[in-house]
Amino acid sequence: MSTDNRRRSETLEISRQIHWDQKLINRYNVSGPRYTSYPTALEFSPTVNNQSYLKALQDLPKSNHLSLYVHIPFCWHVCYYCACNKVVTRDYDRVSPYLDALLKEIETVSSQLKGQTVTQVHFGGGTPTFLNRDDLNSLMNQLRHAFNFADNQELECSIEIDPRTVTVDDLKHLKTLGFNRLSLGVQDFDSSVQKAVNRVQSEHEIEQLMTAARELKFDSISFDLIYGLPKQTVTSFNATLDKVIQLQPDRLSVFNYAHLPHRFKPQRRIKAEELPGSDDKLNILHNTIDRMQSAGYVYIGMDHFALPTDELAIAQSKGELHRNFQGYTTQKHCDLIGLGVSAISSLQANEQSAGIYSQNARELTDYMQQVKHSGLAVWRGAHLSRDDQIRKSIIFELICNFSLDITASQEHWGINFRDYFVSSIEALNRLEDDGMIVMSESNISITDRGRLFVRNVCMAFDSYFFGGRFGENLLHSSSGVTNAYSKAI
């Protein structure tokens, strides 16, 4: 790390606050990508298929570490706000054919590998705890059999939990399977909000699970909240935050409610007149940031907070945070293998390949049929060019660390930064004039004012977003923006 960069990261450690600036918010609150990948999923195309994914798997160096993402799409009930890839059903018989397909995919993928070590596993959905204990046991056994898992102390193993579907005994069972991190869908504690979105769950249930999870020594417990839901007000959400702060999850995601009723049918059951207006929504977010920061949480970035003792906050303070499709992660150089319907894999660059994103079929029946036929169900993806790799590394560094070491980047990629990013300079100058970033020959630092809009800074380096041209008009335009994009706040 250069001296300049070390000095800057020391400053970041002291001050990781967000500065709320209404003028900037009005100006920069435009739709943009969440940068869980670069290029974003909007650029995915059928140029990536089963064959290219197989080849990329075969080319992975043996020394690489792996992160597995397993998608379980089923849910018992529909939450009206939900934008996840899920199948709502009361028929448990639908599980078995899905798990058969998943097993076949696991076998196909693992047979291409060279025994690389799995250091991270995440079960997401839908609701992974829809699976009964026998099915969870056998799925975990199959994964452990097919892949080379790290020892339990080295393995981060997390699962998304719908608190309504899990008992204290279930948590004990998850612990015996090796899960050591939990993510609880809390959304909002207010009962009128819960009724309006068809997701009623008691505080008591969540308290009980928290107490049990602490006793069982899960390493990290995370809560999901959503702001912008029907019937929410600053006061009602404040009461939810009181409860959250009292329960002290290690991590907190506060998602901006994405209301897209034309795309997600159940959202049509949400009454538009009950949604908070844009000023109310901003006030809820402003209050959330103030409350969480005063309660000692670190703003990690985008929609994430963590206690300073949590690995995410520690990794960020060391400049070691990374980003993948689950959001922020501590494991920087893992290849991500997505298993199951709609799952996305990200295989990094190596001597044979420049890196690849690969996404499975989105519909359950397509996924199952294709896996049955050929062992895989790749739908689309992206082959990364060298330019994609350079931009990806810059965007991820900014979004994870709120800073960019220009000197290191130039040395690593053999480029002259100012020449290479000539089309970004205008937007960067503007961001600097607005006090969002500070630039020197060797660094870009995002200021406390700019933190809330880190993705606006990233957009300056995104050659797909505006074809690399980035000026005032374009900065304020929403052309080219689709539903995969959302407003910063």
Ligand SMILES: C[S@@+](CC[C@H](N)C(=O)[O-])C[C@H]1O[C@@H](n2cnc3c(N)ncnc32)[C@H](O)[C@@H]1O
């Ligand atoms: C797969 S769910 C979590 C696991 C489990 N199914 C549950 O609901 O508890 C992932 C998270 O996405 C968030 N989410 C779902 N739909 C959303 C939307 N329309 N806007 C913002 N966040 C959303 C919720 O916070 C939810 O907890």
Ligand code: SF4
């Ligand atoms: S929020 Fe979770 S439980 Fe509710 S429908 Fe979506 S995936 Fe299912």
